[in-house]
Amino acid sequence: xxxxxxxxxxxxxxxxxxxxxxxxxxxxxxxxxxxxxxxxxxxxxxxxxxxxxxxxxxxxxxxxxxxxxxxxxxxxxxxxxxxxxxxxxxxxxxxxxxxxxxxxxxxxxxxxxxxxxxxxxxxxxxxxxxxxxxxxxxxxxxxxxxxxxxxxxxxxxxxxxxxxxxxxxxxxxxxxxxxxxxxxxxxxxxxxxxxxxxxxxxxxxxxxxxxxxxxxxxxxxxxxxxxxxxxxxxxxxxxxxxxxxxxxxxxxxxxxxxxxxxxxxxxxxxxxxxxxxxxxxxxxxxxxxxxxxxxxxxxxxxxxxxxxxxxxxxxxxxxxxxxxxxxxxxxxxxxxxxxxxxxxxxxxxxxxxxxxxxxxxxxxxxxxxxxxxxxxxxxxxxxxxxxxxxxxxxxxxxxxxxxxxxxxxxxxxxxxxxxxxxxxxxxxxxxxxxxxxxxxxxxxxxxxxxxxxxxxxxxxxxxxxxxxxxxxxxxxxxxxxxxxxxxxxxxxxxxxxxxxxxxxxxxxxxxxxx
Numbered sequence: 393x394x395x396x397x398x399x400x401x402x403x404x405x406x407x408x409x410x411x412x413x414x415x416x417x418x419x420x421x422x423x424x425x426x427x428x429x430x431x432x433x434x435x436x437x438x439x440x441x442x443x444x445x446x447x448x449x450x451x452x453x454x455x456x457x458x459x460x461x462x463x464x465x466x467x468x469x470x471x472x473x474x475x476x477x478x479x480x481x482x483x484x485x486x487x488x489x490x491x492x493x494x495x496x497x498x499x500x501x502x503x504x505x506x507x508x509x510x511x512x513x514x515x516x517x518x519x520x521x522x523x524x525x526x527x528x529x530x531x532x533x534x535x536x537x538x539x540x541x542x543x544x545x546x547x548x549x550x551x552x553x554x555x556x557x558x559x560x561x562x563x564x565x566x567x568x569x570x571x572x573x574x575x576x577x578x579x580x581x582x583x584x585x586x587x588x589x590x591x592x593x594x595x596x597x598x599x600x601x602x603x604x605x606x607x608x609x610x611x612x613x614x615x616x617x618x619x620x621x622x623x624x625x626x627x628x629x630x631x632x633x634x635x636x637x638x639x640x641x642x643x644x645x646x647x648x649x650x651x652x653x654x655x656x657x658x659x660x661x662x663x664x665x666x667x668x669x670x671x672x673x674x675x676x677x678x679x680x681x682x683x684x685x686x687x688x689x690x691x692x693x694x695x696x697x698x699x700x701x702x703x704x705x706x707x708x709x710x711x712x713x714x715x716x717x718x719x720x721x722x723x724x725x726x727x728x729x730x731x732x733x734x735x736x737x738x739x740x741x742x743x744x745x746x747x748x749x750x751x752x753x754x755x756x757x758x759x760x761x762x763x764x765x766x767x768x769x770x771x772x773x774x775x776x777x778x779x780x781x782x783x784x785x786x787x788x789x790x791x792x793x794x795x796x797x798x799x800x801x802x803x804x805x806x807x808x809x810x811x812x813x814x815x816x817x818x819x820x821x822x823x824x825x826x827x828x829x830x831x832x833x834x835x836x837x838x839x840x841x842x843x844x845x846x847x848x849x850x851x852x853x854x855x856x857x858x859x860x861x862x863x864x865x866x867x868x869x870x871x872x873x874x875x876x877x878x879x880x881x882x883x884x885x886x887x888x889x890x891x892x893x894x895x896x897x898x899x900x901x902x903x904x905x906x
Contacts, residue, residue: 427497427792428827434796435803444804447797451485452805460808475813476856482806483858486799486822490861493795498828498845498867500788506872507781514774521767528759535753539895542746546739553735560728564721571717574710581707588703754897810856821854825863833869843869879906 445452445460456478803822811817826848835841845865853859881903889896 424497424501424828424830427500427788430789431493431497431792431796434793435800437797437800439800439804441804441808444801444808447801448485448805451489451798451802453481456481456805456809460805460812475809478809479806479856482802482809483856486802486806486858487861489795489798489802490858493792493799494828494861494865496788496791496795498865500784500792502867502869503784504781504788507777507784509872510777511774511781514770514777518767518770518774521763521770524763525760525767528756528763531752532756532760535749535756538749539746539753542742542749543895546742546746549735549739549742553732553739556728556731556735560724563724567717567721567724571714571721574713574717578707578710578714581703581710585700585703585707588700750895750897754899757897758899758901806856818856819854820856821851822857823849823853823860824851825860826850835870837870837872837874839871841868841870842866876906878904881905 439447441460445457449457459474459478803820806820807817810820828845828847831844831846833841833843843866845867847863849860849863883902884900886898886900889898891897
């Protein structure tokens with residue numbers, strides 16, 4: 393394999409170190425120095441004349457080969473004609489091989505630099521893709537935990553609303569029943585007030601005797617008069633009798649009876665009506681009145697006016713109970729509505745977060761899958777480019793050694809010609825040049841970029857030595873597309889859900905335009 397490409401040699405006089413545009417260290421970064429050192433080492437190897445002629449047989453003219461096979465006497469007979477002609481021919485071949493070596497060196501470092509750049513780019517892309525996978529994976533992990541958690545939260549809040557509605561409805565029904573009963577008691581108390589008012593209309597009755605027997609029957613008896621006025625509570629009704637004749641009657645429920653008993657016994661918490669706290673046991677005597685008293689286990693006496701006042705107080709208490717129950721029902725309704733409104737808003741907010749988490753889960757899952765595929769492609773590309781670099785280095789070194797070996801062979805051939813002419817091997821000084829140093833590329837990317845490589849002349853050619861190869865050369869550089877920002881198209885529609893229930897996934901894609 394010969395040179396990779398034809399370089400543009402720059403016609404110039406002898407270059408000096410002042411023409412070198414970059415420092416030595418920068419050239420070393422191109423990998424030039426190891427190749428140049430290897431070429432110089434091969435070029436200076438010891439080689440037998442027979443091996444040299446064999447290696448250079450492909451480039452030597454036939455007359456030179458025949459001359460080397462002939463006798464030295466024919467060369468000495470015409471040294472200025474044949475010998476110098478053949479020496480010039482070999483020197484031209486040496487310069488040509490040096491140019492080929494230069495082409496190999498510069499093209500090797502250019503291509504190798506481009507391959508390494510591709511490796512760095514691919515590695516950086518792998519790192520970036522790994523970061524994308526890590527970030528998308530973190531989003532997916534968070535969303536994977538958030539989605540079922542939010543679903544449970546929404547279910548819990550909905551159950552709380554349902555339970556609250558049930559409790560509120562039960563409380564409302566209970567309060568309505570209390571309100572209805574209390575209002576019924578109000579009606580009964582109003583009728584009771586009318587009944588008790590009958591006591592005031594009886595001119596004979598200034599006091600009532602009230603007692604309760606062992607069957608929880610309440611008896612009210614006029615005291616101190618010939619006629620008998622009795623108010624009794626029995627069998628769910630309150631009756632007012634005079635001499636065995638019912639003057640008025642009102643139905644009683646359990647609550648109203650309790651009110652009435654409390655009224656008889658201890659209306660104000662300070663004692664029973666009439667001030668009697670201790671039971672009055674039955675007195676002796678005949679008649680219905682004494683028979684009733686014989687049944688009493690608790691008794692008291694009260695004036696009609698005091699009894700009416702106490703019934704009025706009971707009516708006021710019942711009215712306050714109605715107001716309290718009504719106010720409680722309004723308060724409970726407001727609290728229930730407020731709780732339901734707050735929970736509904738919280739459910740809507742959590743549901744919005746759930747939708748976002750599901751979108752994040754779908755997007756991150758799709759992104760992880762897509763980026764993982766891209767990362768896999770980049771890893772394969774990196775392996776392929778690494779192999780390409782290894783194979784190229786092997787070819788490059790082989791080509792440099794091949795050119796350097798040819799230069800070494802031609803120098804030995806030239807020495808053999810001069811030895812046949814002079815009878816001994818003279819010292820020949822070839823032009824020596826320094827190492828190549830790269831300049832700056834005229835473009836950072838795209839096409840048409842050029843870079844000037846320069847090297848100094850460190851030794852002039854002596855007698856019978858080869859001339860200097862070119863000291864400057866232009867090489868194409870940065871021949872790669874300029875970077876273009878990624879441009880994405882619009883999102884497509886959402887696909888179907890992966891599950892019918894329990895938190896599935898929907899995906900959508902968008903194209904890469906550039």
